[in-house]
Amino acid sequence: MNDVEIKEKICQKARDLGAGMVRSCSVKKWSDIPIQEPEFWPENIWPWSRNVIVLAIPLFAPMVQTTPSMVYQELYDTSNRILDEMSYRLANYIVSELGYRAIFFPRDCYYSIEVLTENPNAAFSHVLAGCYAGIGSIGDSHNLISREYGPRMRLVSVITDAPLAEDPMSEEDLCIHCGRCRRECPIQCLKENGDDIYSMDKIACTRHHVGLKNDHHWPCGKCISVCPVGEDMKMYRNVKAVTPEGMVHCQKFGS
Numbered sequence: 001m002n003d004v005e006i007k008e009k010i011c012q013k014a015r016d017l018g019a020g021m022v023r024s025c026s027v028k029k030w031s032d033i034p035i036q037e038p039e040f041w042p043e044n045i046w047p048w049s050r051n052v053i054v055l056a057i058p059l060f061a062p063m064v065q066t067t068p069s070m071v072y073q074e075l076y077d078t079s080n081r082i083l084d085e086m087s088y089r090l091a092n093y094i095v096s097e098l099g100y101r102a103i104f105f106p107r108d109c110y111y112s113i114e115v116l117t118e119n120p121n122a123a124f125s126h127v128l129a130g131c132y133a134g135i136g137s138i139g140d141s142h143n144l145i146s147r148e149y150g151p152r153m154r155l156v157s158v159i160t161d162a163p164l165a166e167d168p169m170s171e172e173d174l175c176i177h178c179g180r181c182r183r184e185c186p187i188q189c190l191k192e193n194g195d196d197i198y199s200m201d202k203i204a205c206t207r208h209h210v211g212l213k214n215d216h217h218w219p220c221g222k223c224i225s226v227c228p229v230g231e232d233m234k235m236y237r238n239v240k241a242v243t244p245e246g247m248v249h250c251q252k253f254g255s
């Protein structure tokens with residue numbers, strides 16, 4: 001099998017496992033377009049690695065828009081379970097059926113939200129991997145934005161030495177720089193700074209999450225909720241995804 005055929009088999013398997021989008025890039029992207037320090041580069045962690053496969057699943061806008069609520073929390077937790085299972089099964093397929101090395105980098109890559117208040121950096125950025133693999137571009141809110149789902153998606157990555165045809169990075173900046181994420185952040189931790197994307201107070205964002213978690217309705221996700229980009233929002237062009245009363249209802253019960 002050549003690299004295109006191997007890629008097609010892996011993409012089909014990922015879709016069968018529930019992935020909405022599947023793209024891949026070479027591990028060389030981390031050094032060719034360096035954004036993170038070398039200690040984060042996949043090759044410097046697993047020297048046999050050649051490619052990273054990024055899987056995305058959608059978060060449903062009418063549920064995200066109830067945030068912070070038990071409805072959104074359960075959506076978030078469900079997406080985590082699916083990402084864990086999908087990435088494990090895909091890595092296992094590559095190892096046992098195709099005969100190549102493979103592992104998955106877990107979807108959240110931090111021990112707990114409290115730990116992030118000391119050091120708000122995960123061991124691996126699926127946002128960056130998704131950007132290198134062409135799932136979308138990084139928006140002002142620091143979220144990865146895709147044409148299909150806007151920022152309302154969750155990601156996980158599988159690292160392998162299987163030879164794979166690489167996907168092109170998105171040439172288009174999908175963020176329309178509307179500022180909604182900045183204006184509607186409940187703690188105003190996104191700020192204009194004249195750069196391409198907003199500066200972000202990650203510690204403040206994390207502390208806000210700790211507070212929400214202690215109140216039993218987290219994560220925040222307001223910035224992904226209000227972003228107008230994404231084909232997923234077209235379904236709600238002529239109708240509210242959720243009523244204001246419905247939001248209050250979802251926030252009032254079960255949290």
Ligand code: SF4
Binds near residue numbers: 184186189206
């Ligand atoms: S997750 Fe919430 S607190 Fe953090 S940047 Fe987005 S809107 Fe602000």
Ligand code: SF4
Binds near residue numbers: 139141174228
């Ligand atoms: S809300 Fe507007 S500025 Fe923020 S990421 Fe989305 S498109 Fe960009």
